[in-house]
Amino acid sequence: MLLSVHALVPRVERQHRLIEELRATAPRLLSAASLAERLGVSVRTVERDLGDLQEAGVPVITRRGPGGGHTIDARPEPPPLRLSPGEAAALDALREGGAP
Template sequence: MLVERQHALIEELRSSAPRYLSAARLAQRTGTSVRTVARDLARLCAAGVPIDVRHGPGGGYSIDARTALPPIVLTPGEAAALIASLVAVGPYVSAAAKSSLDKLLAALVVEGSS
């Protein structure tokens, strides 16, 4: 599935940052082809994911791998869209997906309501 592959690519880049990984190495680590990796990374770049691309020897792909992000304010509708996306992918596809779903759901719960 496309979303699972893209998530795996982002996680591989994040765990290797700041080093650059070649498309061949990413293909090996994600069990796909170099062509699939290139297409998936092109989609992620087009969507605005901050992937740095270096051509030539020692080049490859890298991503900003901050350990934490600044607080993000979402509307309830934006949170619902993210929840629907996570549920569609499967919240148990990774620990990060499960954790983010838990945080979004907790943010939507109103104190004192059941």
């Protein structure tokens, strides 16, 4: 099924609102039901959007079970980068102008 750009705009806007709700309350956890109520959509829509955002690399954190919920890593700086020895060697080779 091919979606038009016009059909995607409300989805993108909703996901942006979802990110902003999570950022405004971080690091506090919000339930999918609470997020759904705030956005005026179903819990299933929120869960689907959260999954899509996580797949896209948005740092959404989900904790399951009683007292669980969703939040976003809203730190102003990303966490430290951890590389394997091979990855570090490849980056060093690129920095020096060579091929890995």
